[in-house]
Amino acid sequence: MFEQIREHEQVVFCNDEATGLKAIIAIHSTRLGPALGGCRMFPYQTVDAAIEDVLRLSKGMTYKCAAADVDFGGGKAVIIGDPKTDKTPELFRAFGQFVESLNGRFYTGTDMGTTPEDFIHALKETNCIVGVDEVYGGSGDSSVPTAQGVIYGLQATSNVLWGTDDLSGKSYSIQGLGKVGLKVAERLLEEGADLYVTDINQQAIDSLVTKAKNMGSGVKVVNSDEIYKQQADMFIPCAMGGILNDETIEQLQVKAVVGSANNQLLDMRHGQMLQAKGILYAPDYIVNAGGLIQVADELYSPNKERVLRKTKAIYTSILNVYKQAEREGITTVEAANRFCEERIEARTKRNSFFSHMKRPKWAVRT
Numbered sequence: 001m002f003e004q005i006r007e008h009e010q011v012v013f014c015n016d017e018a019t020g021l022k023a024i025i026a027i028h029s030t031r032l033g034p035a036l037g038g039c040r041m042f043p044y045q046t047v048d049a050a051i052e053d054v055l056r057l058s059k060g061m062t063y064k065c066a067a068a069d070v071d072f073g074g075g076k077a078v079i080i081g082d083p084k085t086d087k088t089p090e091l092f093r094a095f096g097q098f099v100e101s102l103n104g105r106f107y108t109g110t111d112m113g114t115t116p117e118d119f120i121h122a123l124k125e126t127n128c129i130v131g132v133d134e135v136y137g138g139s140g141d142s143s144v145p146t147a148q149g150v151i152y153g154l155q156a157t158s159n160v161l162w163g164t165d166d167l168s169g170k171s172y173s174i175q176g177l178g179k180v181g182l183k184v185a186e187r188l189l190e191e192g193a194d195l196y197v198t199d200i201n202q203q204a205i206d207s208l209v210t211k212a213k214n215m216g217s218g219v220k221v222v223n224s225d226e227i228y229k230q231q232a233d234m235f236i237p238c239a240m241g242g243i244l245n246d247e248t249i250e251q252l253q254v255k256a257v258v259g260s261a262n263n264q265l266l267d268m269r270h271g272q273m274l275q276a277k278g279i280l281y282a283p284d285y286i287v288n289a290g291g292l293i294q295v296a297d298e299l300y301s302p303n304k305e306r307v308l309r310k311t312k313a314i315y316t317s318i319l320n321v322y323k324q325a326e327r328e329g330i331t332t333v334e335a336a337n338r339f340c341e342e343r344i345e346a347r348t349k350r351n352s353f354f355s356h357m358k359r360p361k362w363a364v365r366t
């Protein structure tokens with residue numbers, strides 16, 4: 001186990017028999033500040049699968065915080081359970097108590113399978129909750145700036161490939177129509193784009209198809225395993241991680257991959273495979289930083305306009321990564337990682353190890 005978590009500071013197993021809570025909180029690094037990252041709820045088949053996911057997700061948050069230039073570290077939580085059947089207010093209260101036990105070392109909110117409403121229960125037990133509704137003093141649904149960030153990523157990529165930010169007249173394949181994917185799909189329909197979509201949840205598909213009909217547009221719905229081979233201009237993954245692998249990259253016919261899903265590459269060599277195939281890859285943790293930018297901004301009390309202004313930086317960050325990769329002859333994800341690691345090293349000199357939350361700089365809620 002210690003070998004598996006050697007890059008992480010702390011991993012907490014949370015067990016509450018009364019509510020059925022089985023959760024894992026992973027703190028990858030607090031070198032830049034307290035760890036910040038959402039909480040995913042998913043019916044993991046094995047505990048090992050949950051551990052692997054939370055370790056990868058929390059490490060990604062360290063890089064995401066560095067890239068977005070926020071003074072937080074990387075952490076993430078997973079709750080083992082089915083979000084459709086296993087949610088109760090008590091379960092989220094129990095989760096909140098475990099978060100509180102970390103005494104300000106970890107802030108959390110939504111991710112795949114969880115909603116801002118779930119965390120209102122956790123908020124009764126801890127102040128270390130972000131992204132709840134404005135009426136509770138939070139900044140609201142963080143998937144709004146996340147989806148906006150994906151749009152900036154698509155525009156920057158379109159600019160590199162076709163010399164224009166205009167997303168109309170192109171086709172996009174979208175995997176996952178949840179909080180983020182649905183918003184991206186709606187925006188692209190408004191732009192007059194052609195969409196190929198998939199989701200394992202029929203309700204999510206119906207919701208988009210109805211909206212498309214009302215707008216006078218059409219979408220082509222495909223099976224989950226067919227999404228990779230669609231002849232679209234760009235592929236937008238907005239569901240699970242690890243979906244860019246030997247099997248799927250082989251099938252891709254797109255010019256670029258730009259999406260919100262965390263940890264899209266199964267491993268680093270898949271970045272090289274994409275490059276060899278001439279597919280431009282926008283590193284996920286730069287594209288999907290909008291949510292993080294919003295929740296980290298709660299330090300200054302919620303302000304949607306300021307968040308949207310900050311989220312715009314994703315456009316330039318993506319362009320910079322593409323330029324750096326070309327200049328240094330490396331993949332885009334190698335370029336992004338290199339940039340983040342250098343920034344973490346530089347910042348660490350100023351921040352000492354974060355051990356408590358007395359420093360007012362990190363008092364998100366007092």
Ligand SMILES: NC(=O)C1=CN([C@@H]2O[C@H](COP(=O)(O)OP(=O)(O)OC[C@H]3O[C@@H](n4cnc5c(N)ncnc54)[C@H](O)[C@@H]3O)[C@@H](O)[C@H]2O)C=CC1
Pocket residue numbers: 110111112113114142143144146175176177178179180181198199200201204224238239240241260261262288289291292
């Ligand atoms: N919500 C946010 O602000 C952020 C989300 N992300 C990442 O973006 C991704 C999506 O997040 P959300 O939209 O919040 O999650 P969500 O839970 O609201 O939506 C995910 C959707 O993907 C679908 N799905 C799951 N497996 C699938 C498969 N094999 N094929 C097709 N569809 C599938 C689900 O049915 C669901 O509709 C996740 O990887 C998440 O970690 C990253 C940064 C911020």
Ligand SMILES: O=C(O)CCC(=O)C(=O)O
Pocket residue numbers: 036037038039064109110111130131142143262288289291292295
């Ligand atoms: O979006 C959020 O609420 C927190 C940030 C996060 O967990 C993520 O970017 O994956």
